[in-house]
Amino acid sequence: MxxxxxxxxxxxxxxxxxxxxxxxxxxxxxxxxxxxxxxxxxxxxxxxxxxxxxxxxxxxxxxxxxxxxxxxxxxxxxxxxxxxxxxxxxxxxxxxxxxxxxxxxxxxxxxxxxxxxxxxxxxxxxHTRRWADALEGTGALVLDTRKTTPGLRALEKYAVRCGGGTNKRMGLYDVAMVKDNHVVAAGSVAAAIEAVRTRFPDVTIQVEADTLDQALEAVGAGARFLLLDNMPTPLLAEVVAAVRAVDPRVELEATGNLTLDRAREVASTGVDYLSVGGLTHSSxxxxxxxxxxxxxxx
Missing domain, CATH: 3.90.1170.20 (Quinolinate phosphoribosyl transferase, N-terminal domain)
Incomplete structure (x- = not known):
């Protein structure tokens, strides 16, 4: 970060x-x-x-x-x-x-x-300060996304930092984020991770997961950062517990369908981060x- x-x-x-x-x-x-x-x-x-x-x-x-x-x-x-x-x-x-x-x-x-x-x-x-205040004391941090105004990304991500938030990747160049379409194209999560490691060995790799099986597959393939996408709170808690049991070093991010009134509830599952596109696209x-x-x- x-x-x-x-x-x-x-x-x-x-x-x-x-x-x-x-x-x-x-x-x-x-x-x-x-x-x-x-x-x-x-x-x-x-x-x-x-x-x-x-x-x-x-x-x-x-x-x-x-x-x-x-x-x-x-x-x-x-x-x-x-x-x-x-x-x-x-x-x-x-x-x-x-x-x-x-x-x-x-x-x-x-x-x-x-x-x-x-x-x-x-x-x-x-806007970011509202999220940072809502998460205070939980151990979880609020992240931004690439959903920024063209030409103003540097300013908007700077503003997130000023509001107490944390920047995720700055662009497509500094962090690899393996999402569903990349998995389809590569053939599997493991193949996508290996392809990134081979081509760009210097970058951090993050993997999106929608289910418990996908999360465990990604961790088994060597992923050390997971985006847990659009999961209801009970499933999110189950996935966090299962991943931590396999490898407590894996960083976990909740993403998708997050609102301020759910912030502490989501953080209570044990995730490290909540990513909120609205910080930059809807403030x-x-x-x-x-x-x-x-x-x-x-």
């Missing part, structure tokens, strides 16, 4: 912000026809980044890059960013998360890109706003 302390890659932030600004302004340097018409280039002010809902914030780390790139496109000074809370912090409605000070044109042009990224990340972090944003302070008359 990915380290929960892993930060966002600065190079990823740079690329993603550039794409987002191109969407909003047109190809670089682009333009904001409203702001550049109504706000003098020499106007300077401050804006508060404010939480409009209770939640957990994430993605504030992108703010300096957003205002920096906007300033470069407009040929204006780079605003300062006074970040008041760290990513991963629980906040209440009305809390000021950061204060941005500099050319007003830059602040207003940067507003939507900053809010899109931070609101999305904060929504994921807030609503956390409502954030950038409120410009009244400008002083020149």
């Amino acid at each position: 990915t380290s929960p302390t892993l930060a966002l890659d600065p190079a990823w932030i740079t690329r993603t912000v550039a794409v987002a600004l191109d969407e909003d302004l047109g190809p670089a340097p682009g333009r904001d026809v409203t702001t550049q018409s109504t706000i003098p280039a020499d106007a300077v002010g401050a804006a508060d980044l404010v939480a409009r809902q209770d939640g957990v914030v994430a993605g504030l780390v992108v703010a300096p890059e957003v205002v920096g790139q906007v300033a470069a496109r407009l040929g204006l000074a780079v605003p300062s960013v006074d970040q008041r809370v760290a990513d991963g912090t629980r906040v209440a409605r009305g809390d000021v998360l950061a204060v941005l000070t500099g050319p007003v044109q830059v602040l207003l042009v940067a507003e939507r890109t900053l809010l899109n990224l931070a609101s999305r990340a904060s929504g994921v972090a807030t 609503p944003i956390l409502d954030l706003a950038l409120d410009l302070e009244p400008l002083q008359p020149v």
